[in-house]
Amino acid sequence: xxxxxxxxxxxxxxxxxxxxxxxxxxxxxxxxxxxxxxxxxxxxxxxxxxxxxxxxxxxxxxxxxxxxxxxxxxxxxxxxxxxxxxxxxxxxxxxxxxxxxxxxxxxxxxxxxxxxxxxxxxxxxxxxxxxxxxxxxxxxxxxxxxxxxxxxxxxxxxxxxxxxxxxxxxxxxxxxxxxxxxxxxxxxxxxxxxxxxxxxxxxxxxxxxxxxxxxxxxxxxxxxxxxxxxxxxxxxxxxxxxxxxxxxxxxxxxxxxxxxxxxxxxxxxxxxxxxxxxxxxxxxxxxxxxxxxxxxxxxxx
DNA sequence: CTTATGACCTGATAGC
DNA sequence: TGCTATCAGGTCATAA
Numbered sequence: 001x002x003x004x005x006x007x008x009x010x011x012x013x014x015x016x017x018x019x020x021x022x023x024x025x026x027x028x029x030x031x032x033x034x035x036x037x038x039x040x041x042x043x044x045x046x047x048x049x050x051x052x053x054x055x056x057x058x059x060x061x062x063x064x065x066x067x068x069x070x071x072x073x074x075x076x077x078x079x080x081x082x083x084x085x086x087x088x089x090x091x092x093x094x095x096x097x098x099x100x101x102x103x104x105x106x107x108x109x110x111x112x113x114x115x116x117x118x119x120x121x122x123x124x125x126x127x128x129x130x131x132x133x134x135x136x137x138x139x140x141x142x143x144x145x146x147x148x149x150x151x152x153x154x155x156x157x158x159x160x161x162x163x164x165x166x167x168x169x170x171x172x173x174x175x176x177x178x179x180x181x182x183x184x185x186x187x188x189x190x191x192x193x194x195x196x197x198x199x200x201x202x203x204x205x206x207x208x209x210x211x212x213x214x215x216x217x218x219x220x221x222x223x224x225x226x227x228x229x230x231x232x233x234x235x236x237x238x239x240x241x242x243x244x245x246x247x248x249x250x251x252x253x254x255x256x257x258x259x260x261x262x263x264x265x266x267x268x269x270x271x272x273x274x275x276x277x278x279x280x281x282x283x284x285x286x287x288x289x290x291x292x293x294x295x296x297x298x299x300x301x
Numbered sequence: 302c303t304t305a306t307g308a309c310c311t312g313a314t315a316g317c
Numbered sequence: 318t319g320c321t322a323t324c325a326g327g328t329c330a331t332a333a
Binding site for chain 1: 303304305306307309310311312313
């Protein structure tokens with residue numbers, strides 16, 4: 001579900017529910033979605049070649065059992081829950097991951113497949129739970145001894161958070177690249193937080209074709225792209241994210257931004273600005289929609 | 302080094 | 318109703 005806007009929406013609702021509260025115990029129902037700093041690089045299920053050691057039980061304290069939650073931070077699409085011992089649980093939602101909160105005595109929204117994909121459950125003192133649910137398991141949970149360690153190791157390669165991006169930063173980081181500008185926006189090492197929806201929406205607002213090679217863009221086009229990224233994400237956060245399929249935030253509240261999409265999911269329909277037919281094709285392995293009139297192929301800006 | 306490609310998973314939906 | 322094919326918001330490792 002999650003690009004930056006959805007992850008920020010989740011961050012806020014998890015923080016509201018958990019900051020200041022004590023975690024009593026933690027249950028890991030699928031060990032291979034949890035990666036500790038002691039595991040082989042990439043984790044167990046993610047080590048695709050060669051044999052790896054049998055996963056061992058993760059001590060509850062590493063997952064913040066016994067800690068009081070002191071904060072929830074985010075960079076790009078990644079979230080981290082910080083405990084008062086300094087330990088950190090980093091959650092990446094992947095494609096289908098969710099973090100769900102239930103208050104004392106409340107039940108979680110039941111999925112059609114039951115609880116089969118509720119991989120990690122945190123139980124709060126005095127009742128209430130936090131659940132990491134991820135049927136497709138592209139997401140996961142990474143454990144770090146500190147925020148500093150997390151930023152130095154796991155988050156080290158990430159680019160600037162998309163809410164803070166500027167045209168100058170994008171140009172500096174990718175201005176010489178031969179790749180299509182959309183591939184650049186999707187590259188988390190350049191820009192952290194933009195995914196397929198908001199890449200298309202931002203390029204539409206900037207009036208830049210997604211196929212334009214990055215090195216063909218001038219300073220003013222980069223500036224328009226950066227401000228469009230910030231604007232579209234800001235508006236999406238205001239609306240509580242984009243609800244697609246069954247996405248909701250941790251409280252079960254659906255996001256309202258999907259109806260504001262101008263190009264995403266609208267291939268073959270009329271452009272909201274010029275009335276022309278929106279084009280759809282595959283670019284950087286992702287379905288890409290744009291207006292050939294409003295986003296002409298060759299313009300350096 | 303940069304860029305492209307297939308792999309990793311399961312569920313929802315559309316079409317027959 | 319049931320089957321099959323296609324698609325999905327994201328990274329990864331590896332090949333070229």
